[in-house]
Amino acid sequence: MNIAISGASGKTGSRIAEEALRQGYTVRLLVRKNSVIPDSLKACETFIISLANKNSLDQALKGVDTLVIATGARPSVDLTGPARIDAIGVKNQVESCKRLNLKRIILVSSLCTGRLIHPLNLFGLILIWKRIGEQALENSGLDWTVIRPGGLSEKEDNLQEERIKYTGPDQQQDAYIPRRLVARCCIESIKTPASIGKIVEITSSPDVPQTNMKKAIESLSI
Ligand SMILES: NC(=O)c1ccc[n+]([C@@H]2O[C@H](COP(=O)([O-])OP(=O)(O)OC[C@H]3O[C@@H](n4cnc5c(N)ncnc54)[C@H](OP(=O)(O)O)[C@@H]3O)[C@@H](O)[C@H]2O)c1
Numbered sequence: 068m069n070i071a072i073s074g075a076s077g078k079t080g081s082r083i084a085e086e087a088l089r090q091g092y093t094v095r096l097l098v099r100k101n102s103v104i105p106d107s108l109k110a111c112e113t114f115i116i117s118l119a120n121k122n123s124l125d126q127a128l129k130g131v132d133t134l135v136i137a138t139g140a141r142p143s144v145d146l147t148g149p150a151r152i153d154a155i156g157v158k159n160q161v162e163s164c165k166r167l168n169l170k171r172i173i174l175v176s177s178l179c180t181g182r183l184i185h186p187l188n189l190f191g192l193i194l195i196w197k198r199i200g201e202q203a204l205e206n207s208g209l210d211w212t213v214i215r216p217g218g219l220s221e222k223e224d225n226l227q228e229e230r231i232k233y234t235g236p237d238q239q240q241d242a243y244i245p246r247r248l249v250a251r252c253c254i255e256s257i258k259t260p261a262s263i264g265k266i267v268e269i270t271s272s273p274d275v276p277q278t279n280m281k282k283a284i285e286s287l288s289i
Pocket of ligand 1: 073074075076077078079080098099101102103116117118137138139140141152175176177178216217218219220246
């Protein structure tokens with residue numbers, strides 16, 4: 068299976084690409100002109116995209132089976148980032164998939180998406196624009212999954228001690244999860260047909276019972 072990862076130069080996107088490679092997938096990186104690609108991914112096929120340029124997206128997604136969207140606006144003085152990247156940028160990627168008949172998309176979103184009253188919204192109402200991006204996917208008719216992680220950490224050690232807490236939408240709000248585990252969840256989602264059409268919130272801690280995405284979706288009716 069050919070997996071494309073947009074935002075593959077990012078801290079989560081690069082880990083998603085690494086995990087996909089580790090599990091034997093053919094990986095294509097979708098990045099922008101000046102993105103820095105980690106050494107671990109230098110051998111991957113790479114396409115330069117502009118989220119505002121439909122043609123560049125269509126070219127980059129030709130021949131791909133699954134798209135994982137890990138683009139996201141970084142906090143900056145430019146408060147238009149969330150609207151451009153997390154809403155319109157996601158919508159443009161979804162529309163490109165529709166044109167190309169690429170059926171499967173996973174979107175890395177965030178806990179608390181859709182909330183108006185939240186400190187993160189000081190950055191360009193990001194949680195509102197992220198919800199608009201999610202809705203473009205949900206209304207697409209494609210086989211979509213939204214992964215909403217908690218606060219992201221760079222933790223890479225002792226991950227075997229971490230257990231993932233999976234819930235449906237708007238159940239969790241203030242816990243954390245290492246980006247590496249988010250990456251693994253994105254790949255787990257590709258392998259879990261039950262995740263199609265679902266919003267799955269994920270955080271982690273050593274204190275929750277061991278489970279997996281399939282069991283969690285079945286038992287919690289996510
Ligand atoms: N930080 C948190 O605690 C947190 C919590 C929950 C959810 N999230 C969400 O999780 C996702 C991943 O977060 P992260 O911190 O791992 O991301 P990140 O390291 O900031 O990476 C963002 C990626 O998006 C790309 N990007 C940004 N603007 C772009 C544009 N205009 N065109 C094309 N690509 C663009 C970046 O490319 P360049 O490398 O070229 O800049 C980079 O590859 C984001 O959607 C974020 O909002 C974050």
